[in-house]
Amino acid sequence: MIEQTPDISVVVPVHDEQGAAGPLAREIAAAFAGRSYEMVFVDDASKDGTLAELRGLMPELPALRVLSHGANAGQSRAVRTGVLAARAPIVVTLDGDGQNPPADAPRLADLLAGSPSTVALVGGVRASRQDSEAKRWASRWANRIRKRLLSDDADDTGCGLKAFRREVFLRLPYFDHIHRYLPALMIREGYENRYLEVGHRHRETGRSKYTNWGRLVASFSDLLGVIWLKSRSRRPGAISEF
Numbered sequence: 001m002i003e004q005t006p007d008i009s010v011v012v013p014v015h016d017e018q019g020a021a022g023p024l025a026r027e028i029a030a031a032f033a034g035r036s037y038e039m040v041f042v043d044d045a046s047k048d049g050t051l052a053e054l055r056g057l058m059p060e061l062p063a064l065r066v067l068s069h070g071a072n073a074g075q076s077r078a079v080r081t082g083v084l085a086a087r088a089p090i091v092v093t094l095d096g097d098g099q100n101p102p103a104d105a106p107r108l109a110d111l112l113a114g115s116p117s118t119v120a121l122v123g124g125v126r127a128s129r130q131d132s133e134a135k136r137w138a139s140r141w142a143n144r145i146r147k148r149l150l151s152d153d154a155d156d157t158g159c160g161l162k163a164f165r166r167e168v169f170l171r172l173p174y175f176d177h178i179h180r181y182l183p184a185l186m187i188r189e190g191y192e193n194r195y196l197e198v199g200h201r202h203r204e205t206g207r208s209k210y211t212n213w214g215r216l217v218a219s220f221s222d223l224l225g226v227i228w229l230k231s232r233s234r235r236p237g238a239i240s241e242f
Contacts, residue, residue, distance in 0.1 A: 006063075007036040008109050009086035009166070013078030014054075014096030015044040020203075022053045024098045029061050031102040040065045041096075042082045045072040076178045083169055091169065093179070095160030097203050100124070104198040108163035111194060120168040120191035121182055123154055124161035124198035146184075149223055150230065153193055154183035161198050173229060177222050184226055188233050 010028055014021050021041065028039050043051045043066065054066045067085055069078065083091055092109050094100040108122045115122075146157065157180045164182065172178065172185045183193045 004036065006038045006088045007113075008032065008038075008090050008092060009082075009088035010037060010039040010092045010094065010102075010105065011079060011082030011086060012039065012041045012094050012096050013044060013075050013082065014041055014046065014050055015072065015075075015078070016046045016048050016050060017096045017098075018046070018048040018050045018053055020098040021050050021096060022057055024094070024096065024102065025054065025057055025061055025064055027098075027102040028094070028105070029063060031105055032063075035106070038063050038065060038087060040067065040082045040085055042078040042085075043068040044074065044078040045069045074176055076174075076176050079179050080174060083166060086166055089166055090163060091166045092163045093160060099201050099203055100159070100161040101199040101201060104161060104196075105163075108161065108196055108198075111196060112163045112165070115194060118192050119194055120186045120189070121162060121164040122194045122196060123156070123183060124159040125156045125195050126159050126200040127197040128200060146181075146219070146223060150181075150184040150226060152184040152187055154195070157181065157183060159198065159200075175222070175225060177219075180219075181222065181226050184230070188230055190235050 010032065012024065012028070025039065025041065041054050041064065043054065045068070051066070051068055054064070058064050058066065065085070067081055069081065079093055090109055090112055092105050094102060094105060104124065108124060112119065112122045146152070147154065162182065164186070168186065168189065168191060169182075171189060172182075178185070186193055
């Protein structure tokens with residue numbers, strides 16, 4: 001029997017999220033119940049029981065697919081692995097720690113599906129961010145600096161909840177941490193972005209994989225790289241075939 005191509009692929013990168021991954025998968029299933037969708041969890045070489053937890057849910061959740069990296073490669077590579085495996089034209093991403101409420105995800109997918117083809121991404125903006133004051137402060141400054149230097153239109157690129165067109169994403173130049181620069185890169189390709197306020201929850205299990213200092217060091221080199229990419233972009237205008 002030929003499987004029907006889903007309308008939406010929900011891609012979730014996870015690393016050492018035992019205890020959070022299973023409940024998150026069930027929440028996604030509830031949020032997209034009655035829709036044509038699949039969810040693709042990508043385990044980035046977890047050292048705990050994350051992979052076993054997800055594999056154990058597959059009989060219960062028919063829409064669940066589980067991919068596993070042989071070596072830890074980071075969040076951006078896990079997202080790309082999931083997008084490459086995705087079968088739907090619209091991809092929705094969520095962070096694997098459960099802080100992005102899956103109930104918000106269909107709204108982003110619906111807005112993108114109902115938008116003209118010139119809109120490639122709908123990004124979530126965390127309305128009431130449930131993180132430490134230090135983390136919120138660092139994020140505010142990072143967003144201001146990035147927005148000023150890249151002239152993008154995003155106030156919260158760190159929100160893992162996004163919906164985008166798969167074929168446009170796969171045109172983008174890949175690099176580590178690309179998931180934080182998708183709005184700027186979509187604009188570079190000549191597309192538009194839209195944004196919606198979404199919820200944000202406290203982390204209930206595990207711990208953050210990043211520190212403020214680690215983000216700062218990575219962001220500096222990433223910013224320089226994206227500035228260079230923008231400077232080397234040339235658009236062909238309308239393309240005609242005869």
